[in-house]
Amino acid sequence: MPRRFIRRDNWEFGGHAAPAEGTSGEPKSRKRRLATTLVFTTLFFAGASLAAVAGNQFSPLTAEDSQQLAGDTTTTDATATPAAVDASAAPVDAGAGPADAGTDTTAAVDATATPADATSSAPAVDDTTPPASLRRPSTAGSAGAPAVTSGPKQSAKRSAKAANGWKATKLRTILLPKLKPAPAPEIEGPPSAATIWLNSQLPDPTPPALRLSPKFASNLKATAKGAGLDWATVLGILRARGATGHTPADRATLRKLSFRLASYGPAKGDWARIVSYSGDTSFADRAAALARYDRAVGLRGLVKGLEAAKKSIATRLLLDRNVSIYEGGRNDIVQNKVDVRVLAVIAYLRESFGQVTVSSLVSGHRLYARPGVISAHVSGHAVDIIGLGDSAIQGHQEPGGITERAVRELLFLPTEVMPRQVISLLGLGGASFPMADHYNHIHIGF
Numbered sequence: 001m002p003r004r005f006i007r008r009d010n011w012e013f014g015g016h017a018a019p020a021e022g023t024s025g026e027p028k029s030r031k032r033r034l035a036t037t038l039v040f041t042t043l044f045f046a047g048a049s050l051a052a053v054a055g056n057q058f059s060p061l062t063a064e065d066s067q068q069l070a071g072d073t074t075t076t077d078a079t080a081t082p083a084a085v086d087a088s089a090a091p092v093d094a095g096a097g098p099a100d101a102g103t104d105t106t107a108a109v110d111a112t113a114t115p116a117d118a119t120s121s122a123p124a125v126d127d128t129t130p131p132a133s134l135r136r137p138s139t140a141g142s143a144g145a146p147a148v149t150s151g152p153k154q155s156a157k158r159s160a161k162a163a164n165g166w167k168a169t170k171l172r173t174i175l176l177p178k179l180k181p182a183p184a185p186e187i188e189g190p191p192s193a194a195t196i197w198l199n200s201q202l203p204d205p206t207p208p209a210l211r212l213s214p215k216f217a218s219n220l221k222a223t224a225k226g227a228g229l230d231w232a233t234v235l236g237i238l239r240a241r242g243a244t245g246h247t248p249a250d251r252a253t254l255r256k257l258s259f260r261l262a263s264y265g266p267a268k269g270d271w272a273r274i275v276s277y278s279g280d281t282s283f284a285d286r287a288a289a290l291a292r293y294d295r296a297v298g299l300r301g302l303v304k305g306l307e308a309a310k311k312s313i314a315t316r317l318l319l320d321r322n323v324s325i326y327e328g329g330r331n332d333i334v335q336n337k338v339d340v341r342v343l344a345v346i347a348y349l350r351e352s353f354g355q356v357t358v359s360s361l362v363s364g365h366r367l368y369a370r371p372g373v374i375s376a377h378v379s380g381h382a383v384d385i386i387g388l389g390d391s392a393i394q395g396h397q398e399p400g401g402i403t404e405r406a407v408r409e410l411l412f413l414p415t416e417v418m419p420r421q422v423i424s425l426l427g428l429g430g431a432s433f434p435m436a437d438h439y440n441h442i443h444i445g446f
Helices: 028-079 082-088 101-115 153-177 214-226 232-239 251-262 269-278 283-304 304-319 327-334 340-353 402-411
Strands: 324-327 355-358 369-372 381-386 420-423 432-436 442-445
Touching: 028 369, 214 232, 214 283, 214 355, 232 251, 232 269, 232 283, 251 269, 251 304, 269 283, 283 304, 304 324, 304 327, 304 340, 324 327, 340 355, 340 381, 340 402, 381 402, 402 420
Parallel strands: 324 355, 420 432
Antiparallel strands: 355 381, 381 442, 420 442
16 A cells, blocks of 8 residues: 655744745745835935935035135135134034034134134144134034035135135245334435435545545645635635536636636625626525535545544534534534534534524434334434524524525535435425424434
């Protein structure tokens, strides 16, 4: 009798139940996994679609905020001091809780807007650390924090430009630190022609090329004395005619000129004699002024140079009762603080007006002519005159008055001792110009 094999369910043997008839041969657990996979795939794509829509709506706001932040950074970096940049570069407190992108941006803007304390002694932050507004927001410690999407290309370019501007500013600060400037030289004068004062020792105004030869000086003095004239008058006429150099004229010319001047008979003063000789008042003005200057510095100064004659000129001024100098100014002359040009001008004004009053040389004058500009008085290159011919400058600056006469006389000086500025209330051209605060004196500067 044949053996019958009876199918038994697998569960009896510890396996799974056999599938029923009319169903697929796959187990039910595999169908569940397939269904679950489909559901999660659908949810994933649905979530991705929602995130894309939300990102498109959030992008314009992010671009606008990035543009505003880049603009604030550029303005701050362009005008901020190194202290302000260091303040903006302070790191965010690590103990603070994680913040989203908006909170981090607000904190960065507030950090750059805080003014730096000028007296703060806090150590400087490393120059290689960029400002907080240029750092990327940190996402460490917050896994669920949303990532900030990048703005448009224009915003990225502006951010890069702001970073480059910050780097350039820091490099300039490091390589070219600001130094306290030294006091500027004195610059005074009319707006069209300013005078630059170097406040240093000036050379002898009469170098050897401008000095008279000893032989010519001896012939000049002997010839003028033989004709009953002053040597300065003869030399003044020669210089007014343009004769210069070591020997302005030979002995024969000196003799003819001297006897011609003497033939006009006695005359009161150089000017009258020169007018009688030339018939030209303008020429007489210049020739007489040059004669007074030659007489003021002396024949020795014209031969040896003004620096060689400085001591004799200073001594003569200090002993002259018609030269009034305040006590501090007299000490300046004794201590050799005053330039020889200034002494020559004082002697020239004494020769021209008979009396001169000096109010300021070196001592007693303020250091600065105006803020940041050292006065020419400090180096002994200037003098203030408050009186001439026993008349005060204050109240006598009208046309034709004593001040106008003095200014015109100063403009007749030789080129080597011509002042660089003659300041009063009058402007007569050349080195002369007016300033309102010189109502009571004449400022003469070299």
